[in-house]
Amino acid sequence: xxxxxxxxxxxxxxxxxxxxxxxxxxxxxxxxxxxxxxxxxxxxxxxxxxxxxxxxxxxxxxxxxxxxxxxxxxxxxxxxxxxxxxxxxxxxxxxxxxxxxxxxxxxxxxxxxxxxxxxxxxxxxxxxxxxxxxxxxxxxxxxxxxxxxxxxxxxxxxxxxxxxxxxxxxxxxxxxxxxxxxxxxxxxxxxxxxxxxxxxxxxxxxxxxxxxxxxxxxxxxxxxxxxxxxxxxxxxxxxxxxxxxxxxxxxxxxxxxxxxxxxxxxxxxxxxxxxxxxxxxxxxxxxxxxxxxxxxxxxxxxxxxxxxxxxxxxxxxxxxxxxxxxxxxxxxxxxxxxxxxxxxxxxxxxxxxxxxxxxxxxxxxxxxxxxxxxxxxxxxxxxxxxxxxxxxxxxxxxxxxxxxxxxxxxxxxxxxxxxxxxxxxxxxxxxxxxxxxxxxxxxxxxxxxxxxxxxxxxxxxxxxxxxxxxxxxxxxxxxxxxxxxxxxxxxxxxxxxxxxxxxxxxxxxxxxxxxxxxxxxxxxxxxxxxxxxxxxxxxxxxxxxxxxxxxxxxxxxxxxxxxxxxxxxxxxxxxxxxxxxxxxxxxxxxxxxxxxxxxxxxxxxxxxxxxxxxxxxxxxxxxxxxxxxxxxxxxxxxxxxxxxxxxxxxxxxxxxxxxxxxxxxxxxxxxxxxxxxxxxxxxxxxxxxxxxxxxxxxxxxxxxxxxxxxxxxxxxxxxxxxxxxxxxxxxxxxxxxxxxxxxxxxxxxxxxxxxxxxxxxxxxxxxxxxxxxxxxxxxxxxxxxxxxxxxxxxxxxxxxxxxxxxxxxxxxxxxxxxxxxxxxxxxxxxxxxxxxxxxxxxxxxxxxxxxxxxxxxxxxxxxxxxxxxxxxxxxxxxxxxxxxxxxxxxxxxxxxxxxxxxxxxxxxxxxxxxxxxxxxxx
Numbered sequence: 001x002x003x004x005x006x007x008x009x010x011x012x013x014x015x016x017x018x019x020x021x022x023x024x025x026x027x028x029x030x031x032x033x034x035x036x037x038x039x040x041x042x043x044x045x046x047x048x049x050x051x052x053x054x055x056x057x058x059x060x061x062x063x064x065x066x067x068x069x070x071x072x073x074x075x076x077x078x079x080x081x082x083x084x085x086x087x088x089x090x091x092x093x094x095x096x097x098x099x100x101x102x103x104x105x106x107x108x109x110x111x112x113x114x115x116x117x118x119x120x121x122x123x124x125x126x127x128x129x130x131x132x133x134x135x136x137x138x139x140x141x142x143x144x145x146x147x148x149x150x151x152x153x154x155x156x157x158x159x160x161x162x163x164x165x166x167x168x169x170x171x172x173x174x175x176x177x178x179x180x181x182x183x184x185x186x187x188x189x190x191x192x193x194x195x196x197x198x199x200x201x202x203x204x205x206x207x208x209x210x211x212x213x214x215x216x217x218x219x220x221x222x223x224x225x226x227x228x229x230x231x232x233x234x235x236x237x238x239x240x241x242x243x244x245x246x247x248x249x250x251x252x253x254x255x256x257x258x259x260x261x262x263x264x265x266x267x268x269x270x271x272x273x274x275x276x277x278x279x280x281x282x283x284x285x286x287x288x289x290x291x292x293x294x295x296x297x298x299x300x301x302x303x304x305x306x307x308x309x310x311x312x313x314x315x316x317x318x319x320x321x322x323x324x325x326x327x328x329x330x331x332x333x334x335x336x337x338x339x340x341x342x343x344x345x346x347x348x349x350x351x352x353x354x355x356x357x358x359x360x361x362x363x364x365x366x367x368x369x370x371x372x373x374x375x376x377x378x379x380x381x382x383x384x385x386x387x388x389x390x391x392x393x394x395x396x397x398x399x400x401x402x403x404x405x406x407x408x409x410x411x412x413x414x415x416x417x418x419x420x421x422x423x424x425x426x427x428x429x430x431x432x433x434x435x436x437x438x439x440x441x442x443x444x445x446x447x448x449x450x451x452x453x454x455x456x457x458x459x460x461x462x463x464x465x466x467x468x469x470x471x472x473x474x475x476x477x478x479x480x481x482x483x484x485x486x487x488x489x490x491x492x493x494x495x496x497x498x499x500x501x502x503x504x505x506x507x508x509x510x511x512x513x514x515x516x517x518x519x520x521x522x523x524x525x526x527x528x529x530x531x532x533x534x535x536x537x538x539x540x541x542x543x544x545x546x547x548x549x550x551x552x553x554x555x556x557x558x559x560x561x562x563x564x565x566x567x568x569x570x571x572x573x574x575x576x577x578x579x580x581x582x583x584x585x586x587x588x589x590x591x592x593x594x595x596x597x598x599x600x601x602x603x604x605x606x607x608x609x610x611x612x613x614x615x616x617x618x619x620x621x622x623x624x625x626x627x628x629x630x631x632x633x634x635x636x637x638x639x640x641x642x643x644x645x646x647x648x649x650x651x652x653x654x655x656x657x658x659x660x661x662x663x664x665x666x667x668x669x670x671x672x673x674x675x676x677x678x679x680x681x682x683x684x685x686x687x688x689x690x691x692x693x694x695x696x697x698x699x700x701x702x703x704x705x706x707x708x709x710x711x712x713x714x715x716x717x718x719x720x721x722x723x724x725x726x727x728x729x730x731x732x733x734x735x736x737x738x739x740x741x742x743x744x745x746x747x748x749x750x751x752x753x754x755x756x757x758x759x760x761x762x763x764x765x766x767x768x769x770x771x772x773x774x775x776x777x778x779x780x781x782x783x784x785x786x787x788x789x790x791x792x793x794x795x796x797x798x799x800x801x802x803x804x805x806x807x808x809x810x811x812x813x814x815x816x817x818x819x820x821x822x823x824x825x826x827x828x829x830x831x832x833x834x835x836x837x838x839x840x841x842x843x844x845x846x847x848x849x850x851x852x853x854x855x856x857x858x859x860x861x862x863x864x865x866x867x868x869x870x871x872x873x874x875x876x877x878x879x880x881x882x883x884x885x886x887x888x889x890x891x892x893x894x895x896x897x898x899x900x901x902x903x904x905x906x907x908x909x910x911x912x913x914x915x916x917x918x919x920x921x922x
Contacts, residue, residue, distance in 0.1 A: 043070050043123060050074060050378060050493055053261050055094030062106055063093070066128050069102045072159050073120035073142045074495070076256035081115060105133070110207050113220040114138075117256075117501060121159055121202075132210040138223050139384075139471070139499050140204030141480050147199050148215055155210050157202075160488070161354045164199055165613075172614060173197040179575060180451040182356055183602050184439055187456050189478040195355040195609070204472055223501055224472055227508050231464040235511030238524075242510060247528040251280050253503050254380065255293050257495040262377035265302035267368055268322065268332075269547065270315030272522060272529070272537055273382025273391070275322050277497055278303050279532045281380075282326040296378070300331045304372045304379070306364040307334050311549040321534040333375065337367040337548065339556035350612050352489045353482055356605040359598060361547040362482040366489070373490035383483055384498035387476040388467060388507060389522040390515050396422050399516050401461035418519030421541065437734055439599060441810055441819045442580050444573075463512050471504070554597045558589045561604060569615065570607050579816040587735050594735060651679045653700045654708055657894045660886065665907060668882035672904040674709070675718075675888040676700065677896035682816070683723040685731070689832070690839040693717065696898055701845040713902050714854040716880070717840055720889065720897035721806060721860045721869050722818060724826035731823035732763075734810055739766040742774055746781060763822040764809040771803055771824055780804075806860050806869060829858040829870020837872050857901070863887050 049056030051074060061068040075081070078097035081104055086092070090103045097118075104112035105124050110133060119141035123134045134157055136144045146157040147164050156164050165172050175197045181187040182195070192200045202208055205221040236242065254277060258264055266278045281301055285294055303323075307316040316334070323332050342363060349366055365381075372379050386392055390399070396419050403412040416423065440448045458474060459466040470476060476499070487494040497503075507514070507524070514524040529538045554561065564570060565585050571578035581603055588595045653676055656662045663674050678696050683689075697717065709715060725731050739747075739762035750760035759765045769777050777800060784796030797805045806825035811818060826832060833856040841850055855873035857880055859866065866881035873880075880901075889896045 043068065043125065049096060049098070050260050050262060051078070052094050052096035052098075056096035056098050058098060060094075060096075060098050060102055062102060063091075066126060067102055067106050068125045068127070069098065069105075069122055071098050071101060071120065071122040073118060073122070073137065074257075074259070074493070075101060075116045075118035075120060076259060077115075077117040081112075110135070110209075110220050113207060114222075119495070119499075123157065130211065134202065134208040134210070135220060136202045136204060136206055138205045138221055138501050139480070140201075140477055141484070141496065141499060143481060143484055144202040145194065145199055146202060146208065153214070155215060157208075159484075161194065161196060161199055165196075170198060174610065174614060176447070176574075177451060177454065179356075179606060180443075180447065181454055181456070183443060183575070183606065184451075184454065185456045186358055186598070186602070187474075188356060188358065189481050190456075190473050196613075204477070224468060227468060227504065228465070230505060230508045231468075233509075235514075236509050238511055238514050238517075242514065243524060243527050246506065246514075246524050247280075249503055249506055250276070250497065250525075250528065251284065253497040253500040254280055256500075257380055257497050258294055258296050260296040260378050262296070263298060263302070263375065264296040264378040264380065265304060265372055265376035267365070267372070267379055267381035268303040268305045268319055269364075269382070270305065270318030270322075270537070271382065272525065272533070272540060273385035273498065275318070275382075275533055275537050276385075276525060276529050277380050277382055278330070279322060279326070279529065282329045283532050286326070286329060300329060301326075302331050302333065302372075302375050304333045304335065304368045304375075306337055306368050306547070308549050309336065311552055313547070313549040313552075318534075318537055318540070321536050325534055333371055335367050335371045337364060339553040341367070342548075342553050343557050343560060346608065347612070348489075350605070350608045353485050354613075355481075356602065356609050357482055358478060359548075359601055360550045360553065362486065364547040365483065366486045369486045369490045369492060369494075373492050376492065378493045378495060379487070380495050380497060381483070382498060383479050383496045384471070384476055385522065385525065387470040388498060388504055389525055390463065390467065391522055393422055393425070395463065395466065395521060396516065396519070397426075398460060398466045399463045399512065402463050402512075405461045415516070415519065418517070420519070422519060437584060437599070437820055438810070439602075441734075442577055442584065442599070442603065444575055444577055445819075447575050463515065464508060467515075550597050550601065551592065551595075554588075554600065555592045558585075558592075561585070561600070562589065564604060564607060569611065573607065573610065575606065576603065577816060577819065580820050583733060583817065584735060584820065587733060591735075651677070651894075651896070653678050653696075653703070653900075654705055657888060657890045657896060660888045660890065662888075663904070664883065664886060664888075666879070666882045667885070669879050670906055672907050673883040674902040674904055675883065676708075676900040676902075677889050677894065678898035678900065679894070679896050680723075680898060681895075683726050683897070685726060685729045687727045689719075689724065689727045690835055693719065693836050693898065694839045694843045697840050697900075698843050698845060700900060701843075701849055709849070709900070709902055710904065711848060712852055713904055714852055715849075715903070716854050716873060716875075716901040717836065717856045718859050718880075718884075718899040718901050719836065719856065721826050721829065721858050722808065722823065723897045724829065724832055724858055725823045726817075726821075728827055730825070730827060731817075731821050733817065733820055734761075734763045734822055735820075737763040737766055737822060739763055740769070742778075743769055746777065749781065749785070758809065759804070759807065761809040761822065764807050767807050767822055767824050768800070768804045771807070772800060776800060777804075802867065802869070806867065825860070825869060826858060830872065831870075832856075833858055833870050833872040854903075859884060861887050861889065 043059055059068050059070050075097045078100040082092065082100045085100065085103050085107055088107055090107060092099055092103065101116070101120070101122060102124065104115070113135050116137070118137065119139070120135070120137045121142035121144040123132060125132050132155075134144065134146070136142060143159050144157065145159070145161050145164060146155060147170060148155050149169070154169065156167050156169060158164050173196070175193055175195055178188070178193055178195045188195070192203055194201055202217070205219050205223055206217055207220040208215060208217045266274065266281065268274050268278050278301065281294065281297055284291065285297065285301070305316075305319045307319065308314040309316065319332070319334075323330055342360065345363070345366070349363055352366065353362065369379070390396075400412060400415055400419070403415060459469050480496070480499070483494050483496070510524070515521065517523045520526065526538050562582070562585055565578070565582050570576060585600065588600065651657070656675075657677050662676065663672055665672050678700060680692070680696065683692070722731070743766040744762045747760055747762045747765040750758055750765070759768055765777075780796045780799035783799050787793060787795035803825050807823065808818075809822045810820050836856045837853075840853060840856070854875070855871060857868055857873060858870040859880070860869055861867070861884045866884045868877040868880050871877075871880070883901060889899055
């Protein structure tokens with residue numbers, strides 16, 4: 001079974017493009033293939049007919065030769081539509097729903113599409129007008145992708161992205177915006193842009209018309225507006241009659257999706273949704289075994305369940321409870337996916353999905369579909385119920401906010417009491433002690449900067465509007481996409497009874513209490529299943545988050561996955577800060593219980609997707625096999641190791657940093673000062689700073705150009721407090737710090753600035769509490785808050801002390817490891833300055849430089865302030881701080897934590913340095 005594909009355009013190569021698209025599908029599906037060419041249009045299709053297998057071959061053309069259709073999906077109310085068409089004088093040569101769609105278009109045009117109830121993606125060519133009409137069902141259950149070239153007028157479309165790529169009409173490139181939104185927000189399938197540049201998806205309920213005038217896209221349905229209109233009316237009160245009606249409507253939706261001439265089974269996960277589908281079929285067949293509408297199920301219903309024994313994600317006991325209730329009526333097939341099989345299947349799984357997905361959860365369905373294809377051709381499951389009946393915890397909070405907005409305080413109080421366990425779960429998650437790392441810290445800073453304006457938002461205080469959003473844009477589309485990919489991979493058809501427009505209209509006509517009540521979501525489905533499902537399922541409070549035990553699988557495959565993150569290909573991507581990813585993954589390997597895996601999965605999925613679809617010289621299979629075969633130990637980079645393949649060429653010691661200048665005239669003493677930023681490698685815990693500084697000073701002196709440092713000018717060595725603290729072991733990866741609850745609460749009241757996070761992060765606030773104690777931090781917070789009331793700022797740091805002021809948190813624009821670290825100020829910086837000065841005086845440098853050396857300064861500087869933390873010099877701190885007014889060392893990825901600072905005296909006094917450089921007055 002395969003989808004549709006085709007091309008339309010004015011170019012002479014249209015037929016060749018269609019043939020290549022068709023060739024790419026040649027390995028898919030058990031049936032024959034059809035190819036149709038007419039004028040500028042080429043249509044190709046491979047599909048196993050489910051309804052009227054003998055007569056449903058495609059492409060199908062009307063008797064007069066005018067209209068031709070290629071079609072993927074099923075329309076379940078086709079018999080009703082056929083009767084209307086026959087009454088209008090239309091005649092039929094087959095019993096297929098395909099012909100009904102074709103004749104409906106011939107009779108009613110695109111107005112017919114809103115009358116179809118089912119899942120479909122089709123293209124109809126009108127030979128008389130040479131017009132191509134492409135449509136996708138109301139919910140977007142069936143996929144439809146397209147690519148257009150405005151210059152030539154060429155249009156390619158297909159049910160699979162690989163068909164468009166195979167046409168070779170354009171260069172395959174990733175869409176960086178889509179990649180960023182996925183990595184940052186977990187957003188995907190929520191607009192018309194795919195992960196492939198230029199390839200878009202037709203929206204749910206949309207029609208594309210292609211003719212000589214060009215391409216236009218418009219909705220063929222008002223379903224979403226109609227649902228909003230229904231929701232705006234007073235809801236029908238909840239009652240037993242409403243529950244009974246829902247049960248009958250749901251049974252009818254299931255019955256419609258059992259129309260088939262091939263065997264039908266059900267996917268059974270143990271959750272309420274899939275269990276309801278399997279149970280209503282079993283109960284109905286127990287009571288009415290001769291019902292021909294259920295004949296495709298057979299004498300015993302085949303169910304297929306992925307189970308994970310001894311895993312926290314295992315739902316086998318729920319599956320077994322249902323099987324026990326319907327003994328003799330169900331043939332159960334249990335699939336046991338393992339971590340090893342997951343790794344082995346990863347290549348095919350990534351290729352099957354075509355685009356990155358939210359988690360490894362769909363792999364469980366992939367494994368189920370593979371087994372199901374040996375027994376059935378159609379599989380029903382429970383997709384869509386969560387989005388239509390508030391199946392996820394965030395819906396509780398949306399509903400509570402809605403009640404507050406509507407000032408329904410009595411209902412709000414009742415729901416809060418009913419949802420108290422859910423709210424406790426939220427609180428536990430929020431104050432779990434697990435430190436989260438912003439994804440930006442793991443991404444290339446240029447990539448982040450290029451997409452910094454991207455935002456996502458969602459409805460927060462209107463339950464039904466949020467359900468609409470998630471049904472048509474934010475959640476369900478991605479689930480439907482991976483379901484279709486998995487089913488097409490194994491040549492079966494997936495059907496989703498909950499995703500039915502009439503069923504959804506009925507739900508939206510009811511009061512919200514039918515969806516959420518007293519802390520129970522999916523209320524009407526639960527209560528309609530009383531006596532049909534075991535109580536342990538219908539009264540189940542919360543379902544498990546992941547379908548697969550992703551965390552356990554990641555731990556089992558940690559060495560293989562690390563090999564991928566450590567690879568040259570991963571480091572070469574324009575998306576990742578590979579050293580940060582590797583450092584965090586190493587900590588995950590050592591402390592797996594501290595982490596979730598969602599972030600790692602997204603990074604991994606993008607990398608494997610890139611290898612599968614864009615890397616011409618790196619086979620994904622070889623990469624996976626190589627990773628699986630190796631089991632490297634945890635490694636850490638040496639301080640000067642691997643700045644990365646994408647690192648810029650080293651900066652000369654005698655040049656300023658980009659967009660900075662060497663010289664500055666101080667506003668404090670009027671002197672001209674020259675600052676030479678010295679670039680270093682990475683500095684790690686326990687590194688010998690004295691040896692590092694001595695080596696850099698000797699290198700600086702050995703290549704010093706004439707007049708760069710005028711003879712006799714006093715000079716100072718300046719070192720960033722960051723690397724002093726790091727070498728002293730006073731810097732930690734953010735994931736090494738477990739903030740206490742008070743740190744999380746207090747950090748929320750700290751203002752963040754563009755120059756640094758300060759104490760506005762739980763990790764840095766935790767370090768402040770460790771440094772000076774919780775009472776002092778609380779007292780300083782109170783004084784600071786009072787100061788803000790009277791318009792006096794800075795009181796917090798006057799009370800808490802400069803040591804706390806110097807605490808730094810992660811800054812995503814900084815070089816690794818500062819982008820994923822938090823640190824205390826250096827310990828005893830005056831003593832550090834004295835030791836470094838001694839090392840410099842003992843260095844192999846010219847005598848005149850040694851004589852003019854004036855000492856060492858430990859400086860904390862950023863774009864909004866400077867602070868001398870320690871020194872062994874006689875110059876006042878404010879004079880030295882003024883010399884760094886423009887932050888010449890930068891605070892991004894310059895990697896220049898050291899500087900030679902030269903006092904050139906007052907400009908115009910005839911000192912040598914006066915003629916060497918132009919001045920910048922600040």
